[in-house]
Amino acid sequence: MNQAATDEIDAAVKAAKAPGAPLVSSINRVFTILRSHKLMLEQQIEPSFIGIHGMNRDGHGIAWKDAERLLQAILDVGFDAGSVIQPTCSERMPGDNESHVFNERISQESRGRVPSISDQHLKYLSLSCSHLNTTLRMIAAGAKCSEELSCSENGSISMHKVEKKDPTYASYARSGLRWNVISHHVMSKWPELAQLVQAALNTGSAVAKEEHEMQILLRIARKLSAGPCQWDQVKQELQRSKPRCMQAMPHMFTFCVLYGSTLLERTTRIVASSNAPRRHALLACAYTTPAEKLISAGDARKLAAKGAAEGIEKANGLMKEIHNMVVSMVPSSQVPTLAPLLGLFESQLVYLALDKKHKDITVMSTMEHACLALCKEVHEAVGITLSKQWDHLDDPSGQTGKASAKRLSKPREYDSTGKLKDPFVLLHECGFVPGAWIARKQDKLVAKLLKLENDQVTIECDGDQYIAQMSAFLENKWKLTDEPKAKEEADHVAKAAFNSPELAVAVTKGKIMEKLIDLERQHKASLNKIKVFTKPSKMVEASAEVEKGKLTLVPATNVVQAHNEPRKGLQLGMCGTADSHFSLGAPAGKVVVPWWYVKSTNDTEKANMEIISALDPHDPNKNLKVPLMKNSKPLEIGDVLMRYEQKTEEIPEELVPMPAAGSANPKSGPAPKKRRIGKGQGE
Known part of the structure; x- marks a missing residue:
C-alpha cells in the first residue's frame, strides 16, 4: 500500500468516525477509495469459507435462533438476491486465531445448528449479511434444526426440501453470494473500520436483522471500558446507527454505569447459547425463555422497585448466596463452565419470584428445590459440593415435590480457547453413543458404533472394525437407524441363476455376439475388397471388381437388444428365449463394421x-441364424454399395360421403372422384 493510498484512506476513515458524520454515506466513500486502490474487490464466495467477524453486531455475533427465523422467513416469501445490499466481508488476517475461536464458540453454543468452520477453511469474516450467509451454510451442511422449520427432515435441514420450495435459495447455498472483500492489510491498519462498516451496513440493509438491545448494551459497555464518560458526551456516537431502542438508550447507559458493564460478558454468553443470569437474571431470562413475551416491561419495573415483593427479595438473596459460594469454592478457571447452569438457576428464581407459568417451560416447586438441583449439577460438573443445606428436600423416588427429581441441564465443559473439552458431547446429545446403530446417508452403509475417542469413531460393519472421523458425524453425514434384522429368502430355489430370465437373455446375447464375430472372421476376405468412409457422410465403396454374390457383409455389433415387444433394428427373432424379441443396432464405441455404413435406396x-x-x-430362430448382406450385381472399382429397401407407401385416408337426408348413418364407399375445374370455373 503506497503512501498516497494510506493518506487518502486515513482521511476518509477519520471523517467517518467524526461526530455527526452521516454513517452510511461516509462508509460508501471509504469503499469507493478502497476500490480505486484495488483494496476492495468483488468476488463470489462459497458460504462455507466465510465466518463471522468478531466485531459483527458490536461483538455479539449471531444467535442460531435468529438465523433459523430468517431462513424460514425467506422460505415463506422467496429469496431475491436483489434485496441483498452490499454483502461485505474482510480477508482473515494471517495468524488470526481469535476469529476461529469466536466462530467455534458460536457453533458450539448453537449445539451444531450453526455449522463449524475448520481453521483451514476460514478465509473470510463477514461484516454484513452474517445471518443470511449463516442460513446458506446451514442449508449446504444439512445442519441440525428445529422441527418447526418447513425444510426440516429428521431434525436436520433438507437441501431437497429447500430446493423444491425455493430453487434460487438452494442455488445460492451451493455457490454463495457476491461479496465486497476488504483486504486484510486495510483491516490491520484501521481495525476501527470493522465496527463502522458493520454499523453502517446493518443500518441500511433490507435483509439485515435489526440491532437488538443486547448489541446496544455491548456497544455502551465497550465505550465505558475506555474510561468514565457522561451520556451527553457519547450520545451522538452511540445513536448514529438509529436503532429501534434509541429512546431507551439513556436508561441502558445508566444501567451499565450503575450495575457494572463487566457483567455483560457473562450475560451475553448465556443469551447467545440460549441458556438463561435480580437485573441481569431478568435480562437473560427475557432473551432466552422458550415462551416469547413472557417477561414484560412491567416485570422489570416490579423487579427494580424499592419496595420489592417478598419473593423477589428472597430470590435476590439466594442469587447472592450462590454467587458467593461459587466465587469462594470454585477455581476461577472452572467458573465459565458453570455459566449455563447459573443462568438456568437464576431464570428459575425469576419464574418463581414473578409467578410465571407457561406450557413451554418447566418450573421448580420452590426456590429451595432450584438451589438443590443446582448444587447437584455443579457437583457433577466440577466435583465440588457448594452446600448441603437443601439436601433434606431431596427425594430419590421423585414423589415429594414435583421438582425434586428435575435437573437444570447437563453443562458442556470448555477449555481456555473456547473449545469443548470433550467434543463427543455433541455426538452424545444427538444419540451417537456406543452400541447405537448408524447409517451413512451417502450409500446407506449400516454399522454399529463401538467407541468414541481421539476425535475418531470406531464402528463395526459386517464383522470388521473401521475408523470414521468425528467431523463426518458433526457434518450430518451419518444418522441413527434401527438394528438390521436377518431376513430369510423363502423361495431361493425359484430365484436361482439357472431359473433367471434375465440371465438367460444375457447368455443369449453373448452367444449372438460370438456368432457375429465368427461370421465376420469367415468373410474376412470381403473386407479387403471395399473402402469405408465416415465423413462427410457414411459410405462403403468397392475397391476391387467383385462378381455377383461374392461380397458378403456381416452385421457384427456390440449392441444386442432384447425386449418384450418388437423394436426397431435388424431383427433376429425370438432366439429360443421365451418372451424376448432380439434385434441388432449399430455398434457403439470405436468398432467399425461396413454393414452399418452401407447406404439404402x-x-x-x-x-x-x-x-x-x-x-x-x-x-423362433433357435439356431441363431443371422441375416447377411450380399452383392446382387457385379461390382466395379469405385461403385458405391447401395442396399435395396422397399419403400413403404402411405395409404390415403378413406373419405366417407355425407349421409343422405333422413339417413341416420353415413354410407361408406369409395373416395369421390376428383373434378377438373376449367378456366373460369370455381370462382
Missing part, C-alpha cells in the same frame, strides 16, 4: 446389395 436400378435370410421378429 428404394430404386431397384441403383441397388447393388441385398439382405439374405431376413428374419421376422416372431421367428
Whole structure:
C-alpha cells in the first residue's frame, strides 16, 4: 500500500468516525477509495469459507435462533438476491486465531445448528449479511434444526426440501453470494473500520436483522471500558446507527454505569447459547425463555422497585448466596463452565419470584428445590459440593415435590480457547453413543458404533472394525437407524441363476455376439475388397471388381437388444428365449463394421446389395441364424454399395360421403372422384 493510498484512506476513515458524520454515506466513500486502490474487490464466495467477524453486531455475533427465523422467513416469501445490499466481508488476517475461536464458540453454543468452520477453511469474516450467509451454510451442511422449520427432515435441514420450495435459495447455498472483500492489510491498519462498516451496513440493509438491545448494551459497555464518560458526551456516537431502542438508550447507559458493564460478558454468553443470569437474571431470562413475551416491561419495573415483593427479595438473596459460594469454592478457571447452569438457576428464581407459568417451560416447586438441583449439577460438573443445606428436600423416588427429581441441564465443559473439552458431547446429545446403530446417508452403509475417542469413531460393519472421523458425524453425514434384522429368502430355489430370465437373455446375447464375430472372421476376405468412409457422410465403396454374390457383409455389433415387444433394428427373432424379441443396432464405441455404413435406396436400378435370410421378429430362430448382406450385381472399382429397401407407401385416408337426408348413418364407399375445374370455373 503506497503512501498516497494510506493518506487518502486515513482521511476518509477519520471523517467517518467524526461526530455527526452521516454513517452510511461516509462508509460508501471509504469503499469507493478502497476500490480505486484495488483494496476492495468483488468476488463470489462459497458460504462455507466465510465466518463471522468478531466485531459483527458490536461483538455479539449471531444467535442460531435468529438465523433459523430468517431462513424460514425467506422460505415463506422467496429469496431475491436483489434485496441483498452490499454483502461485505474482510480477508482473515494471517495468524488470526481469535476469529476461529469466536466462530467455534458460536457453533458450539448453537449445539451444531450453526455449522463449524475448520481453521483451514476460514478465509473470510463477514461484516454484513452474517445471518443470511449463516442460513446458506446451514442449508449446504444439512445442519441440525428445529422441527418447526418447513425444510426440516429428521431434525436436520433438507437441501431437497429447500430446493423444491425455493430453487434460487438452494442455488445460492451451493455457490454463495457476491461479496465486497476488504483486504486484510486495510483491516490491520484501521481495525476501527470493522465496527463502522458493520454499523453502517446493518443500518441500511433490507435483509439485515435489526440491532437488538443486547448489541446496544455491548456497544455502551465497550465505550465505558475506555474510561468514565457522561451520556451527553457519547450520545451522538452511540445513536448514529438509529436503532429501534434509541429512546431507551439513556436508561441502558445508566444501567451499565450503575450495575457494572463487566457483567455483560457473562450475560451475553448465556443469551447467545440460549441458556438463561435480580437485573441481569431478568435480562437473560427475557432473551432466552422458550415462551416469547413472557417477561414484560412491567416485570422489570416490579423487579427494580424499592419496595420489592417478598419473593423477589428472597430470590435476590439466594442469587447472592450462590454467587458467593461459587466465587469462594470454585477455581476461577472452572467458573465459565458453570455459566449455563447459573443462568438456568437464576431464570428459575425469576419464574418463581414473578409467578410465571407457561406450557413451554418447566418450573421448580420452590426456590429451595432450584438451589438443590443446582448444587447437584455443579457437583457433577466440577466435583465440588457448594452446600448441603437443601439436601433434606431431596427425594430419590421423585414423589415429594414435583421438582425434586428435575435437573437444570447437563453443562458442556470448555477449555481456555473456547473449545469443548470433550467434543463427543455433541455426538452424545444427538444419540451417537456406543452400541447405537448408524447409517451413512451417502450409500446407506449400516454399522454399529463401538467407541468414541481421539476425535475418531470406531464402528463395526459386517464383522470388521473401521475408523470414521468425528467431523463426518458433526457434518450430518451419518444418522441413527434401527438394528438390521436377518431376513430369510423363502423361495431361493425359484430365484436361482439357472431359473433367471434375465440371465438367460444375457447368455443369449453373448452367444449372438460370438456368432457375429465368427461370421465376420469367415468373410474376412470381403473386407479387403471395399473402402469405408465416415465423413462427410457414411459410405462403403468397392475397391476391387467383385462378381455377383461374392461380397458378403456381416452385421457384427456390440449392441444386442432384447425386449418384450418388437423394436426397431435388424431383427433376429425370438432366439429360443421365451418372451424376448432380439434385434441388432449399430455398434457403439470405436468398432467399425461396413454393414452399418452401407447406404439404402428404394430404386431397384441403383441397388447393388441385398439382405439374405431376413428374419421376422416372431421367428423362433433357435439356431441363431443371422441375416447377411450380399452383392446382387457385379461390382466395379469405385461403385458405391447401395442396399435395396422397399419403400413403404402411405395409404390415403378413406373419405366417407355425407349421409343422405333422413339417413341416420353415413354410407361408406369409395373416395369421390376428383373434378377438373376449367378456366373460369370455381370462382
